[in-house]
Amino acid sequence: MKKLFFISLFSACVFINPLIAQNNSESMDKKIEEIIKQLTLKEKLDMCHAQSKFSSKGVARLGIPELWMSDGPHGVRAEIEWDTWNHAQWTNDSCTAFPALTCLAATFNPDLSYKYGKAIGQEARYRKKDVLLGPGVNIYRTPLNGRNFEYMGEDPYLASKMVVPYIHGVQENGVAACVKHYVLNNQEHWRDHINVELSDRALYEIYLPAFKAAVQEGKVWSIMGAYNQFRGQYCCHNELLVNKILKKDWAFDGTLITDWGATHNTKQAALYGLDIEMGTGTDGLTSSSKNAYDNYYLANPLRKMIENGEIEESVVDDKVRRILRLMFRTSMNKSRPFGSMNSQEHFDIAREIAQEGIVLLKNEDNFFPIDPKTTKTIAIIGENATKVMTLGGGSSELKTIHEISPLQGFQERFTNANILHAMGYSSGPSVYGRVIPSKLNAKSLRSQAVKIASQADMVLYVGGLNKNHHQDCEGDDRLQFELPFEQEKLLSEILKVNKNTALILVSGNAVEMPWISKVKAIAQVWYLGSEAGHAIADIISGDVNPSGKLPFTFPVKLEDNAAHSFGKLSYPGDGKNQEYKEDILVGYRWHDTKNIKPLFEFGFGLSYTNFDITNTSSDKNTYHSNDTISISCEIKNTGKVDGKETIQIYAKDKSSSVLRPSKELKGFKKINLRAGESKTIQIKIPVKKLSFFDDTNMNWKLEKGEFQFLIGTSSRNIYQSIDIKVE
Structure with missing residues (x-):
């Protein structure tokens, strides 16, 4: 009888826990509209800004709970006092510390990324957190960036493939992942004000893809804006980045949260897509009224603008709609699991x-x-x-x-x-x-x-x-x-x-x-x-x-890195502005295109055994835009010990009308092989992934012509190649 009981309990949990299906239901949207009708303007605005260092208000009279957030992305941070950055000195807030995200990216293993997300999500849920502030997917542009260890490397494809399962794992627990820092926060020096200028191609091809994957494939429930400016507007309330790209083009239905203290203007914050403002005041209500929570940009200043007719109340309704959707997925989701912490499994x-x-x-x-x-x-x-x-x-x-x-x-x-x-x-x-x-x-x-x-x-x-x-x-x-x-x-x-x-x-x-x-x-x-x-x-x-x-990539010397090869304005900037002069040639794209030998290339890593790749082929020679290319190869462990190897496939456009890198990662797969064992693997690449961003038409463009696929175990250790045509 005991066995039957546990089986039926597990089955019930599986039945009630498809969170995504529930969260996207029409009934949730109807409930949200009913709630908005009952809220006063003050109650709406209270939901749009912090009430403590790591929480925002609910509406007690309607049974709407608070939202509680915690720093990540490698574990659930210790509890912080209400109004200060001091530790709260709890005795039960020790967590499992997971490896930094550079290590996770180095696994080249999306299955491990899912395990990581699920485990850290369980710990966040156990600690009653609704939003985990991570993972980070800012691109590794310079080896001097103090925060690179929190991110997933220099390649947008790798970061995209690793961030999605992490999000899925976290959000299965009814905890929102909050992907950060959107976008171009690629250095810490002068991060709070530096204005970044770069081409549309670099923006769309290098710096946005992992965020786009987080939204469209990961279905992430929240995103954190960056501190810096982009083309003269701060990223947390940026008309192009937030209103057009994130919320319109990508159809993001979640909540945009500021980085702490990254809001700078009430009107822009209201109109350019910010939903929850955190950290603007450094002392809350503890020592003065200047930084009191009611004086945040989205609090009393916005209330006055609405009452004066400068901004429509419907602008706030959209923010509240997104916040309530986040709450129905997290703090108001009654079917989410309980979580666990510091287990041997973790x-x-x-x-x-x-x-x-x-x-x-x-x-x-x-x-x-x-x-x-x-x-x-x-x-x-x-x-x-x-x-x-x-x-x-x-x-x-x-x-x-x-x-x-x-x-x-x-x-x-x-x-x-x-x-x-x-x-x-x-x-x-x-x-x-x-x-x-x-x-x-x-x-x-x-x-x-x-x-x-x-x-x-x-x-x-x-x-x-x-x-x-x-x-x-x-x-x-x-x-x-x-x-x-x-x-x-x-x-x-x-x-x-x-x-x-x-x-x-x-x-x-x-x-x-x-x-x-x-x-x-x-x-x-x-x-x-x-x-x-x-x-x-x-x-x-x-x-x-x-x-x-x-x-x-490990460069031999700092000047070999693309960002550092163009002088001060490229990195760290002149104190006000910065230009990404290397454009799309970041990391191995720069080294390989300019033929600069690195100390260690992207994708490099030795083993205690040896591998060989043979019999590489594609399913056909000519493809059209809606096709998927299937590349197969045989990999053999030729050594004497068991081991894992990562097959990496890079694409080279042999006949492009614009500058393209000499190669770009388009697929990878990690394989476990016993000593002497061989396996045949397939990696599928949609033809559309061979497109480049055409900044004359502001859209992706796939040109017909010849492409070469390079199959190897790093960006420079190439075993075989295949030529194909795109019509």
């Missing part, structure tokens, strides 16, 4: 994503994997071996229930080894908005590290960046491309006494590597969250074969 998902996202960049003489039964002496050197990485970084900071450090992970896995540890360098404490130098003596830290390096059979140097200000952190950008905190000097001294040294690079960004020829191996491990140390040890020990691929 830790396992975090670990699996971390494992698949780690990228093996170099492995001279098969330095990795290290036999977990080894009795050798291993020196673990570097502050990042023990530094907590879930703290800091800005709004993505997390209070996690545990964070396994790299050192702990190595100690637990290599139990027979003699493990030594030295800090080597110190970055100082993490404080948002400013740098506090370390009080530790750099010379003595270095000396101690060199001493233990000389005593070891091998050195694992765990360095890179961290979440401090001017590193991988919201609020400003990096100040240097090379490793900070005199790490290059430390590495140089270590290598003098022990050449058997490998680097475990913890970062969300590319770094300069003038020392690359001197280290035996390099693993790019990102910020991996709660299970960081376990996942790193899984890869280094060979328990898991690395399969991550770089979601962005």
Whole structure:
């Protein structure tokens, strides 16, 4: 009987939980119109702006609840006080910290993206959050951007394919994903005011696609506007971006929420599509009336404009309509599940994503994997071996229930080894908005590290960046491309006494590597969250074969990056304006089109085994605009261990009337193969995806002619090609 009970309960949950079908019903729209008729103007406006740092008002007399939001996108942020940014000091708000989104993108695995979204959505639901402020899909334009670690890389196709399942996973829990930052928030320096100028082609081909996919394929329920300006208007109330593109062209039926403090004008906020204004006041009602919630742009100032006849009340009705729709999908959805938090399942998902996202960049003489039964002496050197990485970084900071450090992970896995540890360098404490130098003596830290390096059979140097200000952190950008905190000097001294040294690079960004020829191996491990140390040890020990691929290009030097090759006006701007002079040639598009050899190319990642791609073919030779191209190939694991490989398909337009990149990613698929196993796979590409944005007609254009498909395992490691014609 117990088994029958649980089966019937599960069946009932499945029956009542198709949220999307329910949320799009006509009955919901009718209810919304009935509610709007009963609301006073004051009640409507109260719903359009914050009532605390992370909530907006409902209407108590009608039983309409508040909306509660939480920062993401890597976990549910600790509770914040009502009117300040201080932690509320709760004892039950520790979360599972999932890997940063750069790591998720590096998995090239949409199935893992869905698992990620579902798990973080369950945690948000358990904490009674209605809106999770994430994921982020701003394009990686410069390796100095302090917030790149929160995003999904440099390629719009990859970001589009990875963001959609994340949204689906989150929203299955009755929690709204809030995709951010719409749009062109591609640097933190001067983010609150810089005006971005770029071509329509670059806007539509590079910077909008992931947001469009989030809306039209992900059916996302909310979007967060960006801080910066675009063509002279702030992005949170921008007539072109919001009214025309987002709400008209893409038919977005959800809610546009500001980034905190990103509203600047009452009339524009009212007329140009902003729905909920957050964070305009920094002190709420605690110390003065100046920043009181009723004085937000969409509060009393808008009320006066409506009462004076300057703006129609119907403008507010549209905002309330969208907010109520969001509420019916979240806070007023009685059938949403209860959620869960800090379960073993969530830790396992975090670990699996971390494992698949780690990228093996170099492995001279098969330095990795290290036999977990080894009795050798291993020196673990570097502050990042023990530094907590879930703290800091800005709004993505997390209070996690545990964070396994790299050192702990190595100690637990290599139990027979003699493990030594030295800090080597110190970055100082993490404080948002400013740098506090370390009080530790750099010379003595270095000396101690060199001493233990000389005593070891091998050195694992765990360095890179961290979440401090001017590193991988919201609020400003990096100040240097090379490793900070005199790490290059430390590495140089270590290598003098022990050449058997490998680097475990913890970062969300590319770094300069003038020392690359001197280290035996390099693993790019990102910020991996709660299970960081376990996942790193899984890869280094060979328990898991690395399969991550770089979601962005590592340039040899900063000037090789497109944004930095055009001077100050291109990056960071002149303080007022900025021009994206590289246009559509971002990342590998720039390197490959201009034939600039990168340090590591987009899509690159090594394995402990080898793969071969053969027998590539397409289903036919000539296609029309409504066709779908089917490309098949055989992939074989030719090595001695099981592993995963990502087949990547790039398109080259051989006869275009306009400048196009030498190649663009149009399809990918991750395959798991046992040693010696072969599989034949198919990847389908709609012919329309070969279009470019024609800025003379402001529409997508597909030209007839010859195209070449390049099939490989990175943007530069191409195995075979296929030529086709489009009529």
